[in-house]
Amino acid sequence: MKLREYEGKRVFAEAGIPVPMGRVIRSVEELGDLSAFGEEVVLKAQVDVGGRGKAGGVIICPTAEAPARAAALFGITIKGLPVTEILVEERLPIAHEYYCAVLIDRSTRQPVVLFTEAGGVEIEETARTDPDRIRRIGIPPLMAELPPFAVRDLVGRAPRALGPVVAALYRAFLVKDALLAEINPLVVLEDGRVLAADAKVIVDDNALARQGIQRNRDLTEREAEAERHGFSYVELDGEIGVVGNGAGLTMATLDLIEHYGLRAANFLDVGGGADRERVAHAVRLLASSPEVRVIIVNLLGGITRCDEVALGIIEAGVAQRVIVRMAGTNEAEGRALLMEHGYEMYDSMDTAVGAATEVRT
Amino acid sequence: MILADKKTGVIVAGATGRQGLFHIRLMNEYARQVGGAGVVAGVTPGKGGQEAAGVPVYDSIRAALKEHDADASVIFVPSGAAGDSIMESAANGLSLAVAITEHIPVHDTMKALAYARLCGTTVIGPNCPGLLSPGEAKLGIMPPHLAMPGPVGVISRSGTLTYEIVDELTRAGIGQSTVVGIGGDPVIGSTFTDVLARFERDPATKAVVLVGEVGGALEQEGAASTSLPLVAYVAGVSAPPDKRMGHAGAIVEGGEGDARSKIRALEAMGVTVASRPSEIPALIRTFL
Numbered sequence: 001m002k003l004r005e006y007e008g009k010r011v012f013a014e015a016g017i018p019v020p021m022g023r024v025i026r027s028v029e030e031l032g033d034l035s036a037f038g039e040e041v042v043l044k045a046q047v048d049v050g051g052r053g054k055a056g057g058v059i060i061c062p063t064a065e066a067p068a069r070a071a072a073l074f075g076i077t078i079k080g081l082p083v084t085e086i087l088v089e090e091r092l093p094i095a096h097e098y099y100c101a102v103l104i105d106r107s108t109r110q111p112v113v114l115f116t117e118a119g120g121v122e123i124e125e126t127a128r129t130d131p132d133r134i135r136r137i138g139i140p141p142l143m144a145e146l147p148p149f150a151v152r153d154l155v156g157r158a159p160r161a162l163g164p165v166v167a168a169l170y171r172a173f174l175v176k177d178a179l180l181a182e183i184n185p186l187v188v189l190e191d192g193r194v195l196a197a198d199a200k201v202i203v204d205d206n207a208l209a210r211q212g213i214q215r216n217r218d219l220t221e222r223e224a225e226a227e228r229h230g231f232s233y234v235e236l237d238g239e240i241g242v243v244g245n246g247a248g249l250t251m252a253t254l255d256l257i258e259h260y261g262l263r264a265a266n267f268l269d270v271g272g273g274a275d276r277e278r279v280a281h282a283v284r285l286l287a288s289s290p291e292v293r294v295i296i297v298n299l300l301g302g303i304t305r306c307d308e309v310a311l312g313i314i315e316a317g318v319a320q321r322v323i324v325r326m327a328g329t330n331e332a333e334g335r336a337l338l339m340e341h342g343y344e345m346y347d348s349m350d351t352a353v354g355a356a357t358e359v360r361t
Numbered sequence: 362m363i364l365a366d367k368k369t370g371v372i373v374a375g376a377t378g379r380q381g382l383f384h385i386r387l388m389n390e391y392a393r394q395v396g397g398a399g400v401v402a403g404v405t406p407g408k409g410g411q412e413a414a415g416v417p418v419y420d421s422i423r424a425a426l427k428e429h430d431a432d433a434s435v436i437f438v439p440s441g442a443a444g445d446s447i448m449e450s451a452a453n454g455l456s457l458a459v460a461i462t463e464h465i466p467v468h469d470t471m472k473a474l475a476y477a478r479l480c481g482t483t484v485i486g487p488n489c490p491g492l493l494s495p496g497e498a499k500l501g502i503m504p505p506h507l508a509m510p511g512p513v514g515v516i517s518r519s520g521t522l523t524y525e526i527v528d529e530l531t532r533a534g535i536g537q538s539t540v541v542g543i544g545g546d547p548v549i550g551s552t553f554t555d556v557l558a559r560f561e562r563d564p565a566t567k568a569v570v571l572v573g574e575v576g577g578a579l580e581q582e583g584a585a586s587t588s589l590p591l592v593a594y595v596a597g598v599s600a601p602p603d604k605r606m607g608h609a610g611a612i613v614e615g616g617e618g619d620a621r622s623k624i625r626a627l628e629a630m631g632v633t634v635a636s637r638p639s640e641i642p643a644l645i646r647t648f649l
Contacts, residue, residue: 104467106577106610109474109548124615141471177468179547206440206609207466232607236599247545247607248519248574251596252638255620258599259637267600269607300521300528327528349525350639 001203001216004046006087008199012183015172017165018195022089028071031088034063040091041066043073045083048217052078060091092197097185098158099123100166102173104180105138112138113146113170115154119185139170146170161194162186177207222285229281230271238263240356241286241295241320245274245304253298256353265292274304279312287318294356298349299326306334314341325352363514363539363559363566364457364485365498367397370430372422372455374446375437376403376413380461384437384502385414391499401429422453433457435491435500443487444469447550451480459500460486460550467609470548477550484550488608490520490542503527503540511536513645514560516553516583517572518545518610522596526572526638533642535649538566545608547576553583561589568592568648570641571632574611575600576618581626590648593627594635595620 003011009019024046025031034041043066045057052058055078061069066088074083097120105112116134118126126133137150151163165186173181182200189195203211219227226233232247236254240262244250247269254264266289270282279297286292295318299309307330313322314337324338324345338345346352371388375381385400392399402425403413409420419425422434434450436443436458443462450458451473458477465487477484485492491501495508502520507528515530515537517523523542530537541556543549553571560566568590573580575597584591598620600606602613613619624634635641 104471104548106547106579107552107582109471111471141468141475174468177466179467204467204609205605206464207468210441210466232605234601234604234606236601244521246519246521247611248517248522248572248596249525251574251600251606251611252522252525252594254600255596255598256637264599267604267606300525348639350637 001205001208001213001218002048003199003201003203004048004085005044005199006046006085008201009196011172011176011201012169012196012199015168015175017168017172017183018193019199020089020092020195020197022087025070025086025088026084028067028074031067031070034066034088037063037088037090039063042089042091043070044087044089045073045078046085046087047078047081047083049079049081055079057083092187092195093190094187094197095190096188098162098188099184100169100186101180101182101184102170102178108138110138110141111170111173112136113150113154113166115166117158123184144174159188159192159194161188161192165194165196176201177204177211178202179204222289226268226285229278231282232267232269232271234267236264236266238265239291239293241265241289241292243268243270243279243282243286243295243297243299245270245272245299249298249300253296253349253353256349257296257356260353260357262356265289274299274309276308276312276315279309280316283313283316283318283322287316287320292320294321294323296352296356297322297324297326298352300328304328306331307337310334310337313338313343323352323355325349362494362497363556363563364483364492364541365433365494365500367395367497369432369498369500370398370401371500372425372429372431372434373400373403373413373416373437374422374434374450375405375439376416376418377405377408377411378437378439381437382414384435385416388435388499389415391505395496395498397498401431422449422455426453431455433459433500436460436462438462440464440466444473447473447484448476451477451482454480455482458482458484458550459489459491460484461489461491461501462486463488465546467546467548470546474548474550485541486544486550488546489544489549490523492539492541494539495537501542503542507531508540509536510538512538512565512567512649514538514563514566514569515540515572516556516569517542518574518608519572519596522638523572526570526594526641529638529642530570530645533646535642535645538563545574545610547610552579554579554586557583557587557589561587568645570594570645572596573623574608575606575620575623576610576612576614578618578623580623581630584627584630584632592633592635592641592644594638594641595623595627
């Protein structure tokens with residue numbers, strides 16, 4: 001789950017990384033006395049999407065104008081999301097912008113720390129056009145701290161005051177079960193002070209519970225509802241509902257739907273042991289979406305009981321057309337039950353998805 | 362055949378849970394069928410002295426190894442303790458640990474894998490269905506009736522999609538040497554590269570099917586590392602960016618790891634890529 005900027009900065013502050021003076025507000029009234037912030041302030045919309053700067057979500061203004069500008073910012077939406085929280089910060093006199101991040105390298109199975117003097121811009125762009133400007137060091141996962149040489153090599157000839165920030169970012173990455181901890185830009189001010197001007201922290205979804213995070217904000221309402229049932233669910237924008245078991249098989253089903261020129265409405269993996277109740281839940285969940293026209297159920301596995309699955313589909317009794325492909329034990333019984341209730345069943349996923357392209361007479 | 366054979370004795374960690382009990386039974390049914398060693402003991406801390414699906418349970422792997430010969434563990438321990446179970450397997454000298462458990466925090470996985478590497482233990486998974494050498498050994502949860510012995514190795518990040526493809530191969534009369542589910546997490550103990558290196562040394566394996574997914578670049582790295590004939594399939598051509606498609610590792614991040622660029626990279630290396638699972642048997646047959 002992505003933390004919002006102010007949450008990320010709280011994580012940084014706890015780890016000993018200096019952050020700008022700031023305050024989170026949920027209404028203009030909460031602005032309060034801004035005299036400590038100086039002549040100018042920065043208002044930053046806290047929305048869970050990227051590209052807020054270009055969408056007008058970051059405003060620099062004289063402190064006196066902050067109430068009016070904040071009121072206007074609360075009134076806009078950014079990529080469809082309303083602005084409900086604003087981070088108010090001091091305006092920083094920046095001398096130079098750096099970039100520092102810790103992330104996980106799948107190939108070497110370890111954290112990698114990145115540092116570059118070219119901060120403040122799209123790091124992906126720098127990585128493409130000028131990869132030598134990014135210094136990177138992999139750290140063996142059994143290390144609890146960055147070794148001093150790694151900090152020296154990363155920071156290079158940049159101001160030495162950046163070293164402790166790099167070391168602290170690594171600690172925060174470990175302590176918070178992060179998949180990514182990124183400071184962009186990491187700034188040196190005109191007076192030599194070092195601050196994290198922005199914060200991007202992504203916490204491992206598998207570690208939310210032990211990090212004390214109750215709800216994964218990255219999920220929509222329907223996705224969260226599905227997760228409570230133990231389903232993996234992603235909303236898409238087509239009209240074919242999909243229930244599969246296993247992430248790979250479900251993805252392959254979506255791909256096949258695209259292959260046949262149709263568009264999937266969702267990804268839904270019911271997980272292992274697809275029984276009557278879970279299948280009924282899954283089919284009903286999809287049917288509740290007004291966009292879904294046809295539902296394809298694709299279940300495969302040695303231990304899937306086809307008669308149970310069939311009863312689940314019949315129990316759900318949804319209005320939409322349901323096309324079933326399943327293989328497992330008691331296949332014949334399952335097929336008989338489905339036929340009896342007027343459902344279609346196919347042996348292969350190709351024919352099942354292909355059937356969805358034909359208008360049923 | 363790679364990683365396990367009839368002689369491989371197995372300890373199941375997390376033996377007394379629902380999954381553990383169920384799969385000890387299925388693994389030993391298969392072992393009896395093929396005349397293999399199968400699961401010789403179970404481990405659940407605090408439950409030593411009990412029995413699980415017909416095998417004796419011990420408090421620790423150390424205690425189990427005092428009474429039984431075993432080379433491998435299959436881990437069903439809940440996610441919070443599964444990393445520890447990988448380390449326990451490694452510390453006790455098992456040569457192979459197969460971690461079935463899903464939802465292990467990735468920091469736990471990284472630590473456990475680093476520890477296992479220091480001990481020289483091979484880890485398959487986590488978040489995987491394990492491995493199956495048809496007619497020889499089953500370590501994990503794959504349904505063996507879909508498989509048959511033969512010359513094709515299968516390496517897959519998926520579970521049920523692997524069964525789908527094994528089923529397609531078997532129906533086409535093409536058997537498998539070993540089917541390895543390497544797991545759907547972003548960080549896994551054995552990558553395509555690691556398993557391909559084993560297939561390369563296995564005289565019974567003539568060609569390999571790689572079943573990949575969106576996320577990362579392990580498929581390309583694997584293909585670049587081997588001289589074996591390969592047919593690849595990559596799931597997730599229709600997956601939107603920044604959405605986790607069920608598996609923790611199946612996510613297109615920062616524009617990287619999408620299926621189309623993976624397929625392009627594989628084809629550029631001369632790998633045959635199937636656009637649907639059903640195309641795989643005909644494509645792999647050209648290499649046999």
